[in-house]
Amino acid sequence: MRGGGHGFPGFGTNDGGVVTDLSKLANVEIIDKERHLVRIGGGATWGQVAEALTPHGLAISSGDTKSVGVGGLTLTGGIGWKVRKYGLALDNVAATEVVTADGEVVHASAEENPELFWAIRGGGGNFGIVTAFDFAAHPTTDVFFGKIAFAACGPQIHSVTANRTEFLGEHGSVSRPAALTRLGLSGAAGPGLDPCAAITTEITLAPGEAREVIFALGQADSLQDVRRLISESTQSRPARSQLKQVQEKWDGYLSALQVTTPDPAMDLMLNRWLVYQVLACRVWARSAFYQSGGAYGFRDQLQDVMALVYSAPA
Numbered sequence: 001m002r003g004g005g006h007g008f009p010g011f012g013t014n015d016g017g018v019v020t021d022l023s024k025l026a027n028v029e030i031i032d033k034e035r036h037l038v039r040i041g042g043g044a045t046w047g048q049v050a051e052a053l054t055p056h057g058l059a060i061s062s063g064d065t066k067s068v069g070v071g072g073l074t075l076t077g078g079i080g081w082k083v084r085k086y087g088l089a090l091d092n093v094a095a096t097e098v099v100t101a102d103g104e105v106v107h108a109s110a111e112e113n114p115e116l117f118w119a120i121r122g123g124g125g126n127f128g129i130v131t132a133f134d135f136a137a138h139p140t141t142d143v144f145f146g147k148i149a150f151a152a153c154g155p156q157i158h159s160v161t162a163n164r165t166e167f168l169g170e171h172g173s174v175s176r177p178a179a180l181t182r183l184g185l186s187g188a189a190g191p192g193l194d195p196c197a198a199i200t201t202e203i204t205l206a207p208g209e210a211r212e213v214i215f216a217l218g219q220a221d222s223l224q225d226v227r228r229l230i231s232e233s234t235q236s237r238p239a240r241s242q243l244k245q246v247q248e249k250w251d252g253y254l255s256a257l258q259v260t261t262p263d264p265a266m267d268l269m270l271n272r273w274l275v276y277q278v279l280a281c282r283v284w285a286r287s288a289f290y291q292s293g294g295a296y297g298f299r300d301q302l303q304d305v306m307a308l309v310y311s312a313p314a
């Protein structure tokens, strides 16, 4: 059964197997304006839902990628941007239309076939094909995208890929990426990839010649700003001045407190590296090697910001 095709079962197939593609069941219809009840076909994607509901000032807590399917995400829970306020996607399902294994079309809700209703809420597609979901949507304003991230390169770009598996190779590693054993990248980009940004450029050096190659990584609010930043930051002088500013800022944070212990390895960790980790990963990115969900809650955040009392007091 393929909903949005974002899970392995929906994405793949097998020899002699049959895939039922639900993508034509993509209708999104407001069935009760007052209660904000919305009927959504079992093969719709969250992008189609957002597109249909945004003009009505409504939204449903769903995933972070528009090509993820309503079916697969909802039937297994569904964590979305509004989960803290409105719960999981499946918490907002009021009723469903299900085709069971014997071909019967049944309705399942808290009142009608309640056992089936509770079973599909978390039991995935194991109990039948959900051809329609009735969701309680929520009034929403200010639906907007986040920043646009970009990677760029000073000399002309030769090739790119946003597919980490292509860059590293099927069993490759960062210390021996497969892409470095051949010339050129495929240009692959799009949803469903293990993402990365890899760029190659081509330069020909005369004997003894040195050339500067600038790689830039950044983010901006609009494509216009992205283009402006790329043209600025991939030229030698502005790139050097921006790099200097960044280095000076970090030096300010990382040299505020210096610790000397009998163990040089400990000093290396404490001076600079850990402070950098706390500020860049835990506080700004809400992610880190050892807790990539980030730090939430009073105790975690207190512990993180206490580490910055001297380095970044404001």
Ligand SMILES: Cc1cc2nc3c(=O)[nH]c(=O)nc-3n(C[C@H](O)[C@H](O)[C@H](O)COP(=O)(O)OP(=O)(O)OC[C@H]3O[C@@H](n4cnc5c(N)ncnc54)[C@H](O)[C@@H]3O)c2cc1C
Residues within 6 Å of the ligand: 001, 002, 003, 004, 005, 006, 007, 008, 009, 010, 011, 022, 042, 043, 062, 063, 064, 065, 067, 068, 069, 070, 071, 072, 073, 074, 075, 076, 077, 078, 079, 080, 124, 125, 126, 128, 129, 130, 131, 191, 192
């Ligand atoms: C880039 C990306 C971002 C993601 N972001 C989030 C996120 O923010 N929050 C989150 O909770 N999850 C997220 N996921 C996980 C996602 O919820 C699951 O992969 C989900 O199973 C995808 O549903 P689908 O319909 O697109 O997938 P499919 O592979 O088509 O389906 C997955 C499973 O559900 C079954 N199924 C699908 N539709 C129906 C239906 N109508 N009736 C019965 N069975 C059905 C399929 O048979 C299959 O077993 C993300 C996944 C990816 C790849």
